[in-house]
């Protein structure tokens with residue numbers, strides 16, 4: 001699953017920097033630049049909670065949608081937990097030696113470990129007959145659940161939250177149906193058979209119930225409440241444990257059953273669910289009923305229901321229907337978005353060696369859904385997955401589509417037995433999306449994807465192991481351990497086994513366990529069966545312990561012995577990891593010497609005889625080990641690596657290293673590499689490095705880069721030019737991009753952001769025209785608003801504030817509220833009373849129901865304004881008490897507390913201090929000028945104090 005739902009669930013995200021769409025953790029706010037395409041707001045919140053627990057502050061701009069559906073690197077702040085634990089251990093040792101009378105501190109409570117759920121009965125089939133009313137947001141249903149007792153039982157308990165139950169009937173041992181006693185406590189329904197039921201006895205329960213606008217699991221939308229652009233639509237989101245909000249089930253991943261769904265809706269709507277469409281027929285005046293049947297077993301969280309007005313485009317793949325369900329006015333984006341679907345089905349089926357298992361494959365694009373969810377045979381996607389030809393220049397949805405499709409095997413055909421093993425779903429999907437990229441786009445893209453995933457895996461995997469039981473909610477398991485680190489475990493397995501054996505393992509694992517639940521040991525045993533080796537150490541290092549090796553490699557040349565001495569040291573505090581490490585040394589004669597050693601100790605040294613001094617050292621050239629790597633070698637070797645390393649990752653690492661020494665020779669080397677490199681991602685990293693280095697050489701190289709044919713390179717060069725404020729050539733070049741536009745929307749957006757950062761006077765003049773420019777999803781208007789928010793000019797408020805109103809699109813409103821928040825927080829000390837009131841009113845107007853992101857941004861903005869927002873305290877308290885969304889309630893509670901305590905954040909304080917300093921120096925400058933004028937005019941001293949308090953200054 002990969003989701004960034006605006007209103008709801010799942011995703012793992014996260015660049016929480018709402019403004020720069022791709023900060024990748026670089027916003028410097030301590031935010032967890034986690035994967036965007038993949039975390040529910042709830043999970044984002046849980047990630048934030050984890051960060052807070054570790055002492056990291058929230059990114060105040062959390063968490064707007066980052067745009068690209070693609071799952072990208074997770075850069076979480078470093079957690080010091082292991083060291084803390086170590087210190088606690090020392091403290092405990094000291095306490096043992098304390099004299100009697102000094103009591104030891106109380107032992108910490110034992111961790112609450114989670115295991116797979118108990119299954120007293122085996123569920124065979126769930127049949128749902130539902131009347132779905134989109135206007136009333138109501139489902140009236142009957143669920144018939146067929147089971148067999150696995151031991152003697154007298155009752156069965158289903159997860160069912162907030163159900164109104166009408167009747168419960170059932171049968172035991174094939175007898176006739178009869179009414180049964182039941183208890184419904186609002187969380188579960190327990191059905192009593194009225195007699196002991198022996199193991200092996202078939203039983204059936206039939207529950208007639210209704211649910212109305214469920215809090216979770218089933219999400220209704222309507223133009224009435226969600227704005228004029230919203231359609232009538234409902235979609236479900238079951239993972240991890242939310243389908244219990246709309247049908248009764250054993251809602252745990254260790255139960256597989258066949259399912260069937262008959263939904264009756266208004267005839268203007270279509271219904272999508274799992275499996276095969278058995279039939280579609282009129283069901284009374286104005287009604288139609290759709291009958292879907294999934295006759296291969298799957299887990300309850302994969303059951304899906306989507307109802308709405310969709311256009312369906314269908315093609316055929318190996319005799320099975322492949323469908324694209326899209327909003328009726330987006331049919332022309334089906335080909336640009338989904339053009340690779342059947343090739344992906346070929347790729348996965350052929351490489352796994354187990355053909356796509358389900359009766360059809362549908363992908364449905366839903367309103368306000370973020371990311372994707374791999375519901376069996378019917379993947380749910382957000383509308384943002386759709387791309388036209390222009391937006392495809394900046395990003396495609398292919399990695400998201402490949403991720404969800406891979407889940408149709410890893411997650412759906414084989415499902416993790418309990419949430420401790422969720423990496424068997426998400427790690428596989430993440431790695432297989434990369435494998436698709438390798439197949440479709442080539443080895444450079446694959447290498448770069450893994451490089452980014454490594455960053456997430458390293459930063460997010462420090463505290464807990466991948467297989468981890470001490471979690472509070474299943475959602476906490478969907479973090480970078482499951483996704484990028486899981487992907488890296490598979491990648492390391494592949495590198496150790498070689499491609500041929502790796503694919504044999506995958507085939508054996510899938511063939512053996514299809515339609516079963518799996519745990520990590522099942523994968524290990526498959527590897528062991530096929531290789532005869534012991535793989536316990538591998539799985540211990542990478543799935544059962546946290547962290548990763550931190551490796552220092554040092555190269556010394558021994559002229560006497562004509563040998564290179566390579567020292568490999570693991571510097572992490574914990575015990576050594578075991579891994580094979582490859583080192584490649586090249587010499588001036590062009591010869592490459594490759595050495596591979598098993599690293600099992602904290603420090604090892606290799607002596608490699610060579611014909612002469614090495615000219616290139618490549619450590620782990622095939623990206624086979626997840627590690628933090630630091631190399632100690634000569635500058636000439638780094639420069640050679642920047643030019644000659646065949647791997648883009650080697651060149652990126654070289655660029656980063658070269659940039660650490662700011663001299664013109666290095667600037668020139670990077671400038672040459674920017675022009676010469678053939679891969680956009682390396683060029684992007686070089687551009688970033690040049691921006692930080694500054695200087696004429698860097699500026700000229702970046703300006704030349706604005707003409708590069710690849711839009712991502714142009715964008716990166718624009719971004720790096722932010723580091724040249726007030727530079728005339730830079731200002732002119734960026735202004736030209738703004739004026740002429742660019743084939744790529746994101747290049748234009750980046751130009752607006754950069755121009756605003758250049759500290760010139762005409763930002764408003766240059767950027768405002770973008771507010772009138774039409775673009776997909778109002779991307780340009782949003783970028784312009786975000787850029788304007790950086791300008792210290794009272795006039796921009798009149799451009800931003802009106803655009804928070806209901807007459808604007810949701811995207812514009814969201815951008816305007818974000819910009820207003822940023823502007824108001826920065827300039828709060830210079831806003832006059834009436835302006836403050838207008839800002840507060842505009843933010844408070846966005847506390848309306850239904851649009852969660854807007855509410856969240858407004859709530860957080862009010863909180864950041866501190867005491868200034870006191871007039872809206874009551875409204876915030878109301879939101880904290882009654883908002884339908886728990887995350888918004890929590891945020892409102894925090895905001896209200898902040899206003900009450902009026903403690904501005906460190907960041908605000910430093911911003912304000914900066915503003916005050918600027919004002920002070922301007923004031924002093926004015927005074928000097930005034931004194932000069934007065935001296936010339938022969939007048940007395942100026943009547944104004946240089947330390948006039950800022951409170952006396954009003955908006956210019």
Ligand SMILES: [Zn+2]
Pocket residue numbers: 001002403407425426429
């Ligand atoms: Zn996933």
